[in-house]
Amino acid sequence: MAEGFITSDASPPKSARKFDAAPVLRTEALSKRFGGVVAADAINFSVRPGEFRCIIGPNGAGKSTLFALLCGIHRPDSGRIFFKDVEMTALNAFRRVRLGVGLTFQTNRAFHALTVAENLDAARRNRGERRDDHFRHALSAFRLQDSLHFSARILPHHQLQWLEICMALRQGPEILLLDEPTAGMSPDETLYTAKVLRELSAAGLTIVVVEHDIAFVREVADSVSVLHFGRMFAEGTVAEITARDDVRQIYLGRA
Amino acid sequence: MRQLFRLIGGSHDIGSSRWFWSALTALAAAFLFYPLFGSEFGATNVAYYLLNIPLGLGLALLWGYGGVLSFGQTAFFTIAGYVYGIVAGNMTENSAGTVVASCAGLAAAGVVSAAFGYFVFFGRVAAWIVPILTLVLTLLLSTFLGLTAGYQWRVGSVLLGGYNGMTGIPALQVGDFVFQGYSFYYVTLALVILCYLGLRMLVNSHPGQVVIAMREDELRTELLGYDVRLQQLGVFVLAALLSGISGLLYVQWGNYITPSSAGLIQATLPVIWVAVGGRDSLLAVCIATFLLNQLTYVLSSQGNQYALVIVGVILVAVMLFAPQGIVVAIARSRWWRRTVDPNASSHG
Amino acid sequence: MDALSEVVSVLYQFGTNAVFLLLSAIGLIVILGMMNIINLAHGEFMMMGAYIATIATEHGSPLPVAAFLSFLGVALFGMILERLVIRRFYGRELGALVVTWGISLILAQGALLLFGPYMPAIAIPSGSFSLGRYSFSYYWLILIAVSIILVGALWLIYNRTSFGLMARATMQNPAMARSLGVDVEKVYALTFGLGAGLAGLSGALLAPTTSIAPFMGQQFVAPAFITVVVGGGANVIAGAVGSSALLSFVQTPVGLLLGTFSGMVALLLTALIIIRILPAGISSLLQGRSRLAGAR
Secondary structure, eight states: OOOOOOOOSOOSOOOOOOOOSOOSEEEEEEEEEETTEEEEEEEEEEEOTTOEEEEEOSTTSSHHHHHHHHHTSSOOSEEEEEETTEEOTTOOHHHHHHHTEEEEOSSOOOOTTSBHHHHHHHTOOSSSOOOOHHHHHHHHHTTGGGSTTSBGGGSOHHHHHHHHHHHHHTTOOSEEEEESTTTTOOHHHHHHHHHHHHHHHHTTOEEEEEOOOHHHHHHHOSEEEEEETTEEEEEEOHHHHHHOHHHHHHHHTOO | OHHHHHHHTOSSSSOOSHHHHHHHHHHHHHHHHHHHHSOHHHHHHHHHHHHTHHHHHHHIIIIIITOOOOSOHHHHHHHHHHHHHHHHHHTTTSTTHHHHHHHHHHHHHHHHHHHHHHHHHHTTOOTTHHHHHHHHHHHHHHHHHHTOOSTTSEETTEEOOGGGOBOOOOOOEETTEEOOHHHHHHHHHHHHHHHHHHHHHHHHSHHHHHHHHHHHOHHHHHTTTOOHHHHHHHHHHHHHHHHHHHHHHHHHHHSOBOGGGGSHHHHHHHHHHHHHHOTTOHHHHHHHHHHHHHHHHHHHHTTOTTHHHHHHHHHHHHHHHOTTOHHHHHHTSHHIIIIIOTTOOSOO | OHHHHHHHHHHHHHHHHHHHHHHHHHHHIIIIIITOOOOTTHHHHHHHHHHHHHHHHHTTOOHHHHHHHHHHHHHHHHHHHHHHTGGGGTTOHHHHHHHHHHHHHHHHHHHHHHHOSOOOOOOOTTOEEEETTEEEEHHHHHHHHHHHHHHHHHHHHHHHSHHHHHHHHHHHOHHHHHHTTOOHHHHHHHHHHHHHHHHHHHHHHHGGGSOOOTTTTHHHHHHHHHHHHHHOSTTHHHHHHHHHHHHHHHHHHHHHHHOHHHHHHHHHHHHHHHHHHOTTOTHHHHHTOOOOOSOO
């Protein structure tokens, strides 16, 4: 479905942004074991409002576990999670979403039995409508208003991923958590997704992305957190992280 | 009003073209005018095939649209029937007694399903445990009711009756008008049509989308901010109320109810109707329920011992060869769309 | 002397209830616990075992031989059924449930049509002993011993033989097992056959304690499923043993004080409470796993 997503126009400038406000999402010493495997080891993680953070790390580093802990799919063995100043550690997943967290998944989970419009409708919970400017921007940027009456079953993969992002934005969350949103997309589609996400970030949305694709990370991130064997290994700007030898080594398996 | 038609005409049930609605209206008319041609006895029989439809629809909603399989819908059918019998039997001097009894029967079905459902859904059990626990519930109920022979087992002046069940249950009456025979037929028909249209509107509406989403992907639905446990409980109670409606109609039909209504074989039947018709279509379930009830009734009144074996074979055959249901398979087949209804969408 | 006989009576009752639960569940442990097939024809497998045993003893064979024949007969039937029907429902839990339900209808009604509503009973072998005002049948004590041996044998097969290793690997990851050269289809057939055979064997063993009729399987269905559900999937064999002990611990006093039916109700209520607190069954406690926060 090549519609010329090649972006020759630049994404909004990624100058070094300053973030002073109190963190939107924060963990304290978050730990999780599965049987004998330590999937998360005393992780301290925090994201400030408006920041665009990418979580990277080699396979098995614990990125998906951290994501699942933040969403509420798993409960941590120890440690705490805060959303602004509300402690989320013991909250059910749906309560976290109601607090203002939007999520998408690595394997696409749009509802195939529903049309695009119905999927978006299902994502609207009728209660406590917050801002919908991010949602509207994403909807038009991803051009989904042209496909509203199509069944989700027939959408191509990248549009399903975009649909998921719009669904996550439907309730006007303050923070968007994405698990490998560009998995399975072509390079053009990946770049376009990066562009739209940058636009949302510039408009004030806090975004955290778990990602493998270093090119994508370079395009979008203000800052990067590197996980290794379940520990927070390094944090910093993209430039700082990619310059570090030890980060390169954990990817090559020498650490 | 247009909103109403849009909801009814939505895509989450088979049939949405003009041809379809004309055919359906003709069918409804046929049922309306049947008593002019048939005897009162015939009308009572047709009413029997109709009164089980809400029971089937409740399971279709719960299983087909919501993804929760319950083998225990007959428990709520039976509870409603027995409670109606108890309350109506104790209020015979009161002309509003049977109306109160109907409300009591439905309320009882609702309360029991809510309590049971709380433990099951808030425990977030694996999907396969629900059919087993609901089956155990209905079997226990049936066993319990079978133990209630003897004069000490009574509520007020009404005997529970043990294995032989409760007899002499009063018919519904509003004011001085008693619903029997033809009037009972029309009440049943009206209720069935209302239930079908109401549910069709529900599954095409926003709450209905959420139920379907829940069936497709529970975790995702939860992560859109919905309390899935509460949703499942809600659908479960609604299905129980629909079963209760069938139970109330049943005691009107025969003026009796026995523990076997909650027993093993009866518990199977709604699952068979829904599986054979097609669990994700309300209309298919209506059709299958009607026809299968007719089949079993005719077979057993002929003394045919093979009735249940035939039904078992039908079920296994459908599961093997037409798992989406026979009616649904026909309605979505290319043959149907080419020869009978060219305007039918392939989706709905 | 009186107090002793009371105590022994209660212990005996506890033991018989636990054994009944365990024997009802043992075939299901394999089919449900390991293959994840919700087999609603389980009661009918046990009924078939009881029928085979009844016919065999009628022709003069002693009970152990009859029980063995039941095991073989139902195992064979199970393997044929797996090949023809069950195979198409792997991964489709609710579909398997519904189709086995249809099969159970056919089997039970078929038994009614073929053999009529009554079969001759099998006399309880081995006699009894008395203590105080109670008499206890030795047969249940024999059954306790037999069920311990059966469970032990099952554990050995699955944890100490190469078949068991292949079977466990196949259940966890059939694609991987196939690529290691395991004949996955054969493993499925043998496992289902084993589960069916065990159900038949249990049916034969329990036959002397109950009346033989086409719908007799139904008395085992609820206890079997409750036992397996409460036991949980983390460690199927240990879980089932633990759960039959736990459930009997609840059922025995309630049954003694309030009657058999109340005992069954107590079973259901216990199961409901346990799954509310421990959704993965008590075997998750035994494995020391942490509880997942709600998602399945």
